[in-house]
Amino acid sequence: MARFSILENVSLILLINLVILMLTNAIITTHHPCSAFHASTEISNNLVCDNVTLTLASTDFGLTIHEKPLAVLEPTSITEISELIKVSNSLSTPFTIAARGQAHSVHGQAMAREGIVVNMTHLNGYRHGKGVVIFRDEKDPWNSYADVGGEQVWSDVLNAALEYGLTPLSWTDNLFTSVGGTLVNAGVGGQTFKFGPQIANVYELDVITGKGVLVTCSAKRKSKLFYGVLGGLGQFGIITRARIALGPAYTKVKSLRLLYSDFSAYSKDQEYLISLNGRNDNAFDAVEGFLMINQWPNIISFFPTQDLPRINSLLAQHNILYVLELAKYYDNSTQDQIDQDVERLVTGLKYVPTFKYEKDVLYQNFLHSSENPGQGLPGGPQSWLDIFVPGSRISDINEGVFNNIIFKQNLTANGIILAFPMNRTKWNDKMSVAIPDEQVFYLVSVLQEATYDTLKTFDEQKNQILEFCKDSGIGIKQYLPRNKTHEEWIQHFGSKWQNFKDTKNKFDPKRILAPGQGIFN
Numbered sequence: 001m002a003r004f005s006i007l008e009n010v011s012l013i014l015l016i017n018l019v020i021l022m023l024t025n026a027i028i029t030t031h032h033p034c035s036a037f038h039a040s041t042e043i044s045n046n047l048v049c050d051n052v053t054l055t056l057a058s059t060d061f062g063l064t065i066h067e068k069p070l071a072v073l074e075p076t077s078i079t080e081i082s083e084l085i086k087v088s089n090s091l092s093t094p095f096t097i098a099a100r101g102q103a104h105s106v107h108g109q110a111m112a113r114e115g116i117v118v119n120m121t122h123l124n125g126y127r128h129g130k131g132v133v134i135f136r137d138e139k140d141p142w143n144s145y146a147d148v149g150g151e152q153v154w155s156d157v158l159n160a161a162l163e164y165g166l167t168p169l170s171w172t173d174n175l176f177t178s179v180g181g182t183l184v185n186a187g188v189g190g191q192t193f194k195f196g197p198q199i200a201n202v203y204e205l206d207v208i209t210g211k212g213v214l215v216t217c218s219a220k221r222k223s224k225l226f227y228g229v230l231g232g233l234g235q236f237g238i239i240t241r242a243r244i245a246l247g248p249a250y251t252k253v254k255s256l257r258l259l260y261s262d263f264s265a266y267s268k269d270q271e272y273l274i275s276l277n278g279r280n281d282n283a284f285d286a287v288e289g290f291l292m293i294n295q296w297p298n299i300i301s302f303f304p305t306q307d308l309p310r311i312n313s314l315l316a317q318h319n320i321l322y323v324l325e326l327a328k329y330y331d332n333s334t335q336d337q338i339d340q341d342v343e344r345l346v347t348g349l350k351y352v353p354t355f356k357y358e359k360d361v362l363y364q365n366f367l368h369s370s371e372n373p374g375q376g377l378p379g380g381p382q383s384w385l386d387i388f389v390p391g392s393r394i395s396d397i398n399e400g401v402f403n404n405i406i407f408k409q410n411l412t413a414n415g416i417i418l419a420f421p422m423n424r425t426k427w428n429d430k431m432s433v434a435i436p437d438e439q440v441f442y443l444v445s446v447l448q449e450a451t452y453d454t455l456k457t458f459d460e461q462k463n464q465i466l467e468f469c470k471d472s473g474i475g476i477k478q479y480l481p482r483n484k485t486h487e488e489w490i491q492h493f494g495s496k497w498q499n500f501k502d503t504k505n506k507f508d509p510k511r512i513l514a515p516g517q518g519i520f521n
């Protein structure tokens with residue numbers, strides 16, 4: 001009975017409806033609405049609680065956490081979401097509500113045990129194909145923007161913008177996540193050093209707060225909510241619209257990979273390259289990097305087959321290779337000079353001579369060519385750890401984590417280990433996201449696919465990495481944080497915690513939203 005304890009105190013009518021829900025849930029296995037609440041007919045009609053829907057809502061990309069909700073709302077309007085939240089608020093024991101974008105979380109963040117999951121993708125029908133609306137400023141394309149439904153995926157934003165010769169400026173490595181789902185985290189990738197994370201490229205938001213009120217907010221209007229929501233792990237409201245900054249799009253990309261055997265040379269070169277970060281600088285447009293420890297198939301595909309033996313022998317000599325990934329955008333008007341520009345930019349970099357690889361690709365193909373798996377569910381459970389590391393301690397991570405933990409343990413896995421820096425000046429400190437207190441900090445991501453037999457070993461490795469960072473006093477901040485105790489959350493947000501808590505009290509005082517993050521529930 002614990003499963004239904006959240007509704008212990010509800011009125012008789014709700015109790016009766018609840019019994020109906022239990023029966024419905026037990027009997028029905030096909031897609032079927034359920035009347036769990038004394039709410040408007042629209043909500044009741046769109047609350048679904050058949051087993052297939054509930055099982056899907058209790059699964060995410062990680063394939064490790066499964067929290068079953070009571071029902072899933074498949075909203076056909078924004079108003080329904082707001083009404084649902086109001087119904088919860090009206091109860092003496094409110095139920096929790098989680099927005100679910102693309103469920104690309106790996107630790108159950110979009111789940112709501114014994115609560116309601118809102119399947120945001122259903123808003124697509126409500127938008128009638130107008131989920132992304134582009135505003136192009138003809139005089140200055142840099143002032144252009146897109147009004148985007150929170151449920152839209154980034155690849156659709158890209159396609160819509162490209163039709164106007166425009167593009168969002170900052171990307172993640174995966175374009176199949178929802179706009180709302182990334183904006184409550186940060187959204188980081190190769191362009192972050194230059195334009196900041198995706199949350200730094202938002203002009204305005206429509207948010208349904210934890211009280212069920214629809215609010216339009218920006219840096220100038222209701223700014224507490226605006227900054228709170230950006231990087232706020234879904235705690236203060238559900239994003240139904242985001243105004244995303246756009247700029248002129250290029251058509252092609254010179255994509256490069258330079259191999260390093262020396263970590264210090266790799267990180268110095270990366271930090272030099274991200275110091276050239278003005279919009280008009282003659283600089284690279286994307287700077288990322290990853291490690292080569294095993295010959296993971298998705299990593300080697302960029303390199304010419306005939307070169308694999310010599311790359312392998314370099315790897316055998318050094319144990320770990322560091323691959324600097326660079327990109328320079330161009331179009332027909334700059335095509336003639338792109339090779340010289342790139343040559344000038346790489347001159348003086350300390351990669352292993354002759355281990356430089358280049359490709360010319362279409363802009364959209366470049367954005368889609370991430371090393372990460374893309375759509376749908378992965379083949380096995382994911383063991384992921386993402387941390388932001390202060391720049392001054394990145395060599396300790398190389399020694400203590402890459403060499404002494406990951407290389408030594410030699411666990412075979414599909415996946416990738418990323419390590420690349422970004423500039424703190426491109427982040428706005430008013431936003432909720434927690435980052436290290438240094439001008440340059442790195443994203444280090446250890447993303448591995450395990451099997452159900454090996455998952456524990458992989459997760460233990462992640463815990464060892466965290467312990468190493470703690471024991472060595474490396475002031476890391478977790479990105480896409482894993483479950484934490486209340487004390488750990490306070491520590492995670494640090495000086496931002498008091499404001500984070502105040503914002504929660506103001507906009508979601510009954511602690512209804514995003515329970516899967518495990519912060520207040």
Ligand code: FAD
Nearest residue numbers: 101102103104105150172173174177178180181187188239
């Ligand atoms: P979900 O998993 O559905 O939800 C995540 C959280 O956001 C939940 O708490 C949910 O309740 C909340 N939420 C969802 N929609 C809304 C909304 N509209 N309003 C308010 N809250 C909402 N991240 C990066 O920064 N850079 C990367 O390069 C990157 N690469 C990735 C590659 C892969 C293969 C995967 C699986 C993930 C990657 N991520 C990356 C992480 C990803 O950005 C986050 O997991 C993101 O939250 C996924 O978006 P989603 O739509 O799937 O969110």
